Amino acid sequence: MHRIYLVPALVGLLTSVAAGPLAAQSAVPKQKAAPAPRAVAAGAAPAAAGAPVAAATETSTAGADDKTAKAIDGFRAAKFGMSEADVRAAMIKDFNAKPDAIRAQDNASELTHSLLLSVPELLPNGGTAELSYVFGYKSKSLIQIGAVWSKATDTAMTPEKLFSNANILRAHFMGEGFKPDSIAVNMPVAGGIVMFRGSDAKDRSVILLLQGTFENKENNQRVLTPTSLLLFYVADAKSPDIFKLPPGQF
Structure with a gap:
């Protein structure tokens, strides 16, 4: 079973991507980061199966249009601030899930509690997440929702599928009206690429992260081999509700 974290280490990775610190959930245990698909301009064609792909280095702070500003209040029927019982009901409603398909998990270091559910085709033709x-x-109460696509969630997952999922989601978020100065795309970080990061007026955030391993190829080009895609919805990126030792105790 995956260990769920609100990873403080990811704050450091993403503070260079957009204004303000960021805490993000990882549905991957403390292990070597999984390789991830390339982050390139929207519309680019994926590489051949299993082939490494080049990582882009561009960023953007002007992706939001003039439509109504996006509000991030949760994911589908599950809203930030809901109780566990209400979230269970939302999961059953959203995915027609059987109650015994929902698994519970505790985080011993952060003293948070999580509910997990495998969902086929969460993204159309995207495989099981x-x-x-x-x-x-x-x-x-609910403070964060995450989705992971990888070989661990779907044995049929491929680099092309992960890359396709990432591009579809990035294009979707780019048109959602997030605060322009909060938007970043295609930013290499340790162990992967932030395909998209954006926040709403209340600083609730969406992060789309491709995890992988970089290699240096010809002409000093850095190449990322894809294995996992992570999507996070975060209620409070600056001060996540996790256990921390009070100052001065040690």
């Missing part, structure tokens, strides 16, 4: 709903240490 694992959803995770994280409840805060103090509030006991």
